[in-house]
Amino acid sequence: MKKLLILIAFSFALAACKPQDHKNGYATNDFTLTSTDGMSFALSKLKGSVVLLYFGYTNCPDACPLTLATITNVFKDLSEAEQKKVKTVFVSVDPDRDSPTRLKEYLSYYKTISPIGLTGSKEELQNAIGKFSGTFKKMDSDSKSGYLMMHPTSIYVLDPYGNLVFKFFHGEELRVLKDQIHSLL
Amino acid sequence: MRRLIDKEISWERLDKSMKVQNIIVLSFLAVALLMISGCDAVKKSEMSVHDMWIQAAPKEQKNSSMYLTIQNGTGAPIVLTGVSANVSEFVELHTIDRNGENMVMRKVDGFSIPDQSALALKPGGAHIMLINLNQDLKAEETVPVTLHFKNGADMELIVTVKKMSDMIEE
Numbered sequence: 643m644k645k646l647l648i649l650i651a652f653s654f655a656l657a658a659c660k661p662q663d664h665k666n667g668y669a670t671n672d673f674t675l676t677s678t679d680g681m682s683f684a685l686s687k688l689k690g691s692v693v694l695l696y697f698g699y700t701n702c703p704d705a706c707p708l709t710l711a712t713i714t715n716v717f718k719d720l721s722e723a724e725q726k727k728v729k730t731v732f733v734s735v736d737p738d739r740d741s742p743t744r745l746k747e748y749l750s751y752y753k754t755i756s757p758i759g760l761t762g763s764k765e766e767l768q769n770a771i772g773k774f775s776g777t778f779k780k781m782d783s784d785s786k787s788g789y790l791m792m793h794p795t796s797i798y799v800l801d802p803y804g805n806l807v808f809k810f811f812h813g814e815e816l817r818v819l820k821d822q823i824h825s826l827l
Numbered sequence: 828m829r830r831l832i833d834k835e836i837s838w839e840r841l842d843k844s845m846k847v848q849n850i851i852v853l854s855f856l857a858v859a860l861l862m863i864s865g866c867d868a869v870k871k872s873e874m875s876v877h878d879m880w881i882q883a884a885p886k887e888q889k890n891s892s893m894y895l896t897i898q899n900g901t902g903a904p905i906v907l908t909g910v911s912a913n914v915s916e917f918v919e920l921h922t923i924d925r926n927g928e929n930m931v932m933r934k935v936d937g938f939s940i941p942d943q944s945a946l947a948l949k950p951g952g953a954h955i956m957l958i959n960l961n962q963d964l965k966a967e968e969t970v971p972v973t974l975h976f977k978n979g980a981d982m983e984l985i986v987t988v989k990k991m992s993d994m995i996e997e
Contacts, residue, residue, distance in 0.1 A: 703890040703957070704921075705930060707882060708950040711991035747887050777929060785934040786917040787890060787958045792931035795951075811928065812951040816996045 667804030673770035675733065675760040678746035683760055685770075686804060691729045692826045693800035697771050697778060699736035699791045700748040705812065706732075709797060712816060714754045719820055724827050727802075730757040733770060735778035736791050737761050774798050774806055801826050873900040876974070876982065878947075880989040881914075881957070883966045891915070891964055893955040893972070893986065894948045894994075899940040906977035907946065908937040912986075914970050916959035923952055932956070937977060950995055964988045 668686035677683040685693070694713055698706035713730050720728065732749055734740035740748075745759040762770070771778060771794070779792040799808040799822055807826070810819045879895035893912070899905050910918045921932045938953065940946045948954050957964075964970070966988055974982040 700888075701890060702932070703882070703892040704923075704932070704950060704952075704954050707884070707892075707991050708995065711950075711995055714992045715995065751885060751888060779931075781931050783932075783934055785919055785921070785932075785956075785958070787919075787956065790932050792926070792929050794928045795925075795930045796928045809928065 667801065669804075671773045671800065671804045671806065673766070673773055675762040675766055675770060676742055678742045678749065678759040680742050683758070685731070688729050688731070688758075688800075689804060690802050691727050692802060692823055693729050693731055693798075693804075694823075695731045695733070695774070695798040695800060697733045697735050697767075697776060697793050699734050699793065700740050700744060701736065701787055702791070702793075705793075705795050708812065709795070710749075710752045710755065710757065712810075712819070713757075713797070714752065715816060716820055716823060717754050720823075720827075727827055728823060730755045732757040732759050733767070734759065734761040735767050735771065735793050736780075737763060737767065739788070799823065799826070874898065874905065874982075875900075876984060879972075879984060879986045880994060881912075881964055881970055881972075881986050882994075883964050883988050883990045884960065885963045886960045889959060891957040891960060892950075893918075893957060894950065895955075895986075896945055896947045897940055897974075898945045899942055902942055904939060904941050906937045906939050907974060908977050909975040910955050911973040911975065912957060912970055914960060914962055914964060915957035916961065917957075919956045919958060921954055921956045950991065966990050966993075 668689055672684055672686040674682055674684045696709050698709065700706070710730075710732070717725055717728070734745050740761055742759070742761060745761055749757045749759045761767070767778065776794045778794075781790045781792050783790045795812045797810040797819065798806055799810060799819075801807045808822045810822070875898045877896050877898070879893070881893045882891045884891040893910070897907065907920070909920070912918050920935050920938060922935050924931050924933050938946050968988045969985045970988060972984045972986045974984065976982070
């Protein structure tokens with residue numbers, strides 16, 4: 643009996659040590675928002691692809707274009723077949739200004755990476771970003787651009803099963819992101 | 828040299844060749860002094876702007892950003908208080924506040940640049956924000972821009988539009 647208990651405990655410990663449960667990634671991390679076509683879109687629809695997930699907004703003139711340009715440069719290193727296995731998802735956390743149409747217009751500029759644009763209600767967005775322990779907040783400002791949004795600047799890298807495997811921060815060497823993506827393809 | 832500054836020795840007592848030699852030395856000294864003082868003036872008033880570019884963006888993007896580096900060698904602090912450009916309705920100076928992995932932009936009234944230091948505006952940090960674009964900003968086009976400083980001075984620049992992806996590490 644004692645041996646059996648030790649065996650069970652050992653099995654639990656092994657299970658806990660597994661880096662990620664690939665079968666349950668999207669079971670934990672999935673969310674549904676509205677696409678730029680106004681349709682419901684579940685993130686798990688991208689199962690099988692490496693997902694580069696970013697939470698930003700279209701009035702953002704620096705961090706968001708920088709992120710999309712960074713991903714564009716990553717794509718230059720990928721073969722056409724590899725590019726098809728990597729999906730960029732840009733979630734706007736500014737639903738008051740970023741309608742699906744506005745988001746579509748904004749993202750159409752980034753043709754190389756063809757980002758999937760998503761948005762939703764504040765509650766839906768809180769749920770989505772909360773899956774990755776992120777937050778966003780509307781901040782009052784005297785800027786002529788209106789209020790500003792606090793949002794994460796990192797790119798969340800999801801493996802083909804939907805597990806968050808890496809966060810790429812601004813300022814890190816691009817090679818780090820490239821290596822990470824290559825390791826998942 | 829001592830001979831030249833010694834008041835007890837008159838010019839008349841110097842022989843002709845000595846006079847000529849000393850005049851030449853004095854002339855060189857005077858020129859050198861002028862050059863040194865001139866160099867000093869240049870150094871003290873030196874302020875250079877480089878690595879300037881504007882992010883390419885279609886008008887529909889609404890906003891864009893401009894980056895540059897200002898090197899202050901003027902001998903005194905300077906403050907960049909504003910920027911004018913006719914490609915957008917408004918131009919503002921923005922800095923970035925970070926909190927862990929989160930960030931938020933914040934409008935500021937100016938960027939102070941201490942003497943002998945530089946203000947470097949780069950993607951992912953403080954920047955000049957172009958709000959409500961009046962036109963497409965196409966790569967390799969140029970845009971006239973004026974920098975305004977707290978002391979009342981303005982500096983006119985011609986800034987080239989660049990693609991963000993071309994201006995960051997590949």
